[in-house]
Amino acid sequence: GPEWASYNLGVFLCTTCATGHRNLGSHISKVKSLKLGKWEDPEVEVLESGGNVHVSEKTERFVPACYRRPKPGDPHVLIEQWIRAKYERKEFESESAKxxxxxxxxxxxxxxxxxxxxxxxxxxxxxxxxxxxxxxxxxxxxxxxxxxxxxxxxxxxxxxxxxxxxxxxxxxxxxxxxxxxxxxxxxxxxxxxxxxxxxxxxxxxxxxxxxxxxxxxxxxxLSTDFALEGYLSKTGPSEQDAYRKRWFILDHRKLMYHSGQMDAYPRGEIFLGHRDDNYSCTAGAPRNCKDQGYTFSLKTPERTYVLSAPSSEER
Ligand SMILES: [Zn+2]
The missing domain is CATH 2.30.29.30 (Pleckstrin-homology domain (PH domain)/Phosphotyrosine-binding domain (PTB))
Structure with a gap:
């Protein structure tokens, strides 16, 4: 449950949001710990008459459909700007264009x-x-x-x-x-x-x-966060090929690999299809290939990709 509250705005806050509220400054939001803070009667009354649902009826009245509301674990900037939009800029209290x-x-x-x-x-x-x-x-x-x-x-x-x-x-x-x-x-x-x-x-x-x-x-x-990103080692189609470290990005049905994680272009892109169309993914390397670390094989109708992850969990 929430461990913090803003006693002038009348909302309960998780730890992440409490930090965001403190960054607004106490002229906008006055944050106090529910357990450790010393609570005066009038402050408790604000929380009793406010409460998150009641307050958000006002502060989130006109959130445009395109606006991405943050969830726990989302990038800091998304959470921070959502809090500022609501309580500092009061962006969603009127219907006017943003x-x-x-x-x-x-x-x-x-x-x-x-x-x-x-x-x-x-x-x-x-x-x-x-x-x-x-x-x-x-x-x-x-x-x-x-x-x-x-x-x-x-x-x-x-x-x-x-x-x-x-x-x-x-x-x-x-x-x-x-x-x-x-x-x-x-x-x-x-x-x-x-x-x-x-x-x-x-x-x-x-x-x-x-x-x-x-x-x-x-x-x-409207937008997707990539399903998975990280380093894998990839070996070429021939037996002599060495494993090379590549940055992989999984975007729905497309797996892209890059030399470096900030490259402008992928070195290659692998479309991931359905098992019925001869796509498969299995642990281990094919017989003619070196097994290195946590290897797995990705089979497509055109080619088998042999990849290896740095740990069992990442594989
Ligand atoms: Zn929160």
Whole structure:
């Protein structure tokens, strides 16, 4: 159960949310431990008359459908900005359009260079009317470096991998290959606005394409966090091939592998099909292959991939 409460807002809080509330400052939220705090009668009365359900009727009255409400374990920036949106900016108390529901967003983001681990400011433009996200070397540049269709783009918060609290990963298909773009902004508010703006534009697109579907039915398709990411070793098709360490990303039915975890392009992509179509995954290596560590074989109609994980659990 909750261990904390905000005694001016009248809500009970878990440890994560209590930290977020403390970061708002005591002029917005006054946080106290339920067990260790000393409670005065008027403070208890605020909690009794408030309570989370009652308070959220006001603070979460107009949350746009595209907005991703955080769950425990979600990236820190998502939780922090949700709390700030509710209690500091009071974003959801009126029906007025939000910065991220206007179908248009422009501004500089720090973008990782394709072939080096350095970030440079680039000018990004989201346009719902053109149904794309573009970026330019400079605000004044005429020609976009990339024109990413909204139909193709996936947006994912990637703080751990990027070692960047406000890190965002955009992935899309270009010329038959997946391309990853890594960006961040020093402001968590700005990065969450971009995240929600792309989700909002995608939702509006889907609502036009599937007029009979409800918003709630379409929301799960706005963005995906990758199902699994991590290092595996992969060996080539011939017996002499050595195992090489690769960064793998599992995205629904597609397994991508990269030389490094922040690479712009995967070295290869494996579509994962159904058992009935000759796809299978078994522990161990085929007879003509070295077994290294926790090996497993992924069989597709075209090729058998022999992979090995650093531990039994990860296999
Ligand atoms: Zn919480």
């Amino acid at each position: 910065d991220y529901t206007r179908g248009e967003m422009k501004g500089h983001l720090m973008k990782k260079a394709r072939d080096e681990n350095k970030y440079y400011p680039r000018y990004f433009v989201l346009s719902e009317t053109e149904s794309c996200v573009k970026y330019f070397p400079k605000e004044s540049s005429k020609e976009a470096k990339a024109n990413i269709p909204l139909s193709d783009v996936n947006v994912c918060l990637a703080p751990a991998k990027m070692h960047q609290d406000n890190g965002l990963q955009l992935s899309y298909i270009t010329e038959g290959s997946t391309r990853h773009i890594y960006v961040y902004h020093e402001s968590g508010h700005v990065i969450i606005n971009w995240y929600m703006a792309i989700r909002s534009a995608k939702l509006n697109r889907l609502m036009v394409a599937y007029p009979s579907a409800s918003e709630a039915e379409l929301v799960p398709y």
